[in-house]
Structures are given as C-alpha cells and as structure tokens.
Amino acid sequence: MARKTGSHSEITGPRIRAEAARLFSRHGFAAVSMRAIARAVGVQAGALYLYTPDKESLLFDLLKTHMDELLAAWEAEPRAEDPAARLECFVRFHIRFNLERAEAVFLSYMELRNLSPENFARIESLRKRYEDALEAILRQGQAAGVFAVPDTKLATMAIIAMLTGVNTWFREGGRLSRDRVEAIYWDMVRKSVAP
Amino acid sequence: MARKTGSHSEITGPRIRAEAARLFSRHGFAAVSMRAIARAVGVQAGALYLYTPDKESLLFDLLKTHMDELLAAWEAEPRAEDPAARLECFVRFHIRFNLERAEAVFLSYMELRNLSPENFARIESLRKRYEDALEAILRQGQAAGVFAVPDTKLATMAIIAMLTGVNTWFREGGRLSRDRVEAIYWDMVRKSVAP
DNA sequence: GTCTATAGAAAGATAGAC
DNA sequence: GTCTATCTTTCTATAGAC
Structure with a gap:
C-alpha cells in the first residue's frame, strides 16, 4: 500500500x-x-x-467507444439465415441497445459537429459500417423475394431513423414495456418492406 | 430621406x-x-x-417562428376526406416542408435544451399539436378499417421520426429527386400501416 | 441605429508545488 | 495524481458618444 x-x-x-x-x-x-x-x-x-489532451479528444473518445461497442455487439448477435428473422433481430437489437446507451446515442447524433474533420470522418465511417449491415439484410431479402423495397439505401435510412426515434420518447415504467415497443416497431418495419 | x-x-x-x-x-x-x-x-x-433582449430569446424566436409556420402551412394544405389520401398528403408535406427549412428543423430538434423551461414547454406544446394532426389521421383510418396499427401513438412517433430522417442525408441534385424520395417514403409508410 | 469601449465573469490550457 | 495559481482569450451584456 x-x-x-x-x-x-x-x-x-x-x-x-x-x-x-x-x-x-x-x-x-x-x-x-x-x-x-x-x-x-x-x-x-x-x-x-x-x-x-484536450476537450475535443474527450468527446471523440466517447463517440469512438460507443460506435465500437455498437458494432461489436451487433456482430456478437446470433445470425439467423432467414432474412425476415435477421431483420427482426436487427430491429430488436437496435431498439434495445440504443435504449441501454441513451446518453451515448444522443451524443453520437448531436455532437458530431464538434469533432475535427478527421475525427468526424472516423466516426462516420463506423456509422456507415453499421448502416451497411442493415442494408445487406434488405438486399438479401430483396434477392430472395421476401422483401420488396423500392430502394434498399433509402429503406435503410428510413428504418434506422424510425428505430432511433424511440429514444426521444421512451421512458422506463411508462405505458408500454420495452418488449412491447420492440414488437410494435417490428410489426411496422415488417409490413413496410413486405411485397 | x-x-x-x-x-x-x-x-x-x-x-x-x-x-x-x-x-x-x-x-x-x-x-x-x-x-x-x-x-x-x-x-x-x-x-x-x-x-x-438576450441570446436565448433570439433562439426562442427562431424556434417559435418555425413551429408557427409549420402548423400554419399544414393547416393551409387541402384536406382530403379519405384517410389514405390524407396520410399521403401528410407524408409529402412533411418531407417537402422540412427539406425547405432544413436549418430551422435542425435547430428545433437540437437546441431545445438551451431554452428556459418555460420557453421549452411552449415549443413542445406546438410540436405536440403537429403530432396530434398525424395521430388524428391514423385514428380516423383505423376506425374506418383502412389502417391497422397496433398503437396510433407509437405509429405517429415512428412515422415522424422516419420522415424527419430524410433531412440527415438528402442532398439536392443527388441520386434521387425530392419527388421520388417522397414517393418511396409514402410507399413504405402506406405499407407499414396497412391491414 | 450603430458605434467604440469596457465591465465583469468565465473559458481552455499550462506550470510548478506537494 | 492532484492541487493551487495563473496566463491568455473570449464571452454576454451595458454605457455613452455620435
């Protein structure tokens, strides 16, 4: 001692x-x-x-850690073969993970403009990798004929925006349980990409 | 002179x-x-x-003006009787209006926390009125049997988040025209609330 | 209505004692 | 590893000349 x-x-x-x-x-x-x-x-x-070393590095560290953990957590999820099952998994994962890390999610959307151009690009490329994971699911389902979206890129952005929006209003102990919210959003997403 | x-x-x-x-x-x-x-x-x-009088009042003035103009513009839209037609109108209106006022939309989502509690409440009540307009359409369609959403409140939040998300990626002169984007989003919204 | 000047507070970051 | 003290800059807001 x-x-x-x-x-x-x-x-x-x-x-x-x-x-x-x-x-x-x-x-x-x-x-x-x-x-x-x-x-x-x-x-x-x-x-x-x-x-x-300075204030901005502190912010960058928070955002970088969050994005790394997000990607690692998604890659650790069990990987269903069926596109619909994978999409349901993504929807539930995104809502669950984002609600558990509400502060970091908020930061990673709101404070990007306070990063230097180099650090901004690094965070954006991680975000792009995450978006690509969803787009790959949509493409796979499209190819298999189980989904019918006019544009997989737009569907990707639309679905992520919709799911992330849960963070703006969900409160633990409110009218609906987290599991019920996941189920309702999955219902809407499922129908929105249906043939 | x-x-x-x-x-x-x-x-x-x-x-x-x-x-x-x-x-x-x-x-x-x-x-x-x-x-x-x-x-x-x-x-x-x-x-x-x-x-x-001070810096915060300048921000409040911008947000208040934006919300007033948003509500006035929506109320000036032609009012279709058919719920599906009204929903399509809302989807296209929201995308179009928000893209035209990208700066103000961004502010009205990002800078609310810089308002005093009183001013925050005033802006939020205007936003609530706008959300209520969409929810009324969903309720009407639900009652008429042309929509089937598990929860009209959640569907309202989901749809608005999805539509507002267009502002984060749309660039004039990009791959898709604004009209094409409106059509694609309407396709997804239409299916997401379908029976 | 706009300017210059400034009061008074607070910011980011560093130096050196312990 | 943390503290105190401080340098330097910048901030909001106001006063008074024109």
Missing part, C-alpha cells in the same frame, strides 16, 4: 468519461466547461488533462 | 435572425458567440441588443 494519497487513476479515468457523457448529453458539448466536468468528478480542472 | 447614416432596422432584424439560424444550425447554439453573429451581419455586437 505504498500508493500516494489522492492517486486514483484506475477509477478517475472512467469517472471522467462517465460524467462528461452525462453532462455533454444533457447540456451540449460547447455548453459544458472542463471545470464543470472536474467538479462532477470531484477533482480540480487541471487534473483532467492527465487523462485527455 | 432624413434617415441617419447606418439606420437599417427593417433589414438588420431579419438579417440577424437569418445569420443566427445559419450559425446556430452549423455550430450549435452554445458554440456561437454574439460577436460571431454580429460579424456575419456586418454590425457590432452591441447593436444586436437593439433586436433581442
């Missing part, structure tokens, strides 16, 4: 990211000062710079 | 709102300074306070 008083790098780093995510998603990146983050964590402002 | 040099109230007011909308939508409310708005307009920062 030779550790010096006030040395907590293994917990302060994650705490900084957690508080930054909470504050950024609530007030917006530009409206949150480094001092405000430090206060929430319980350290002085200067201490933050031991964990991030 | 007794007007003093530098007196332009009838054009400076609208210019301030236009430049503020452009800058807020591009960089975010908190990231745009009053100096930056003044510079874009071509006046000094102090002159802005002849047109707005």
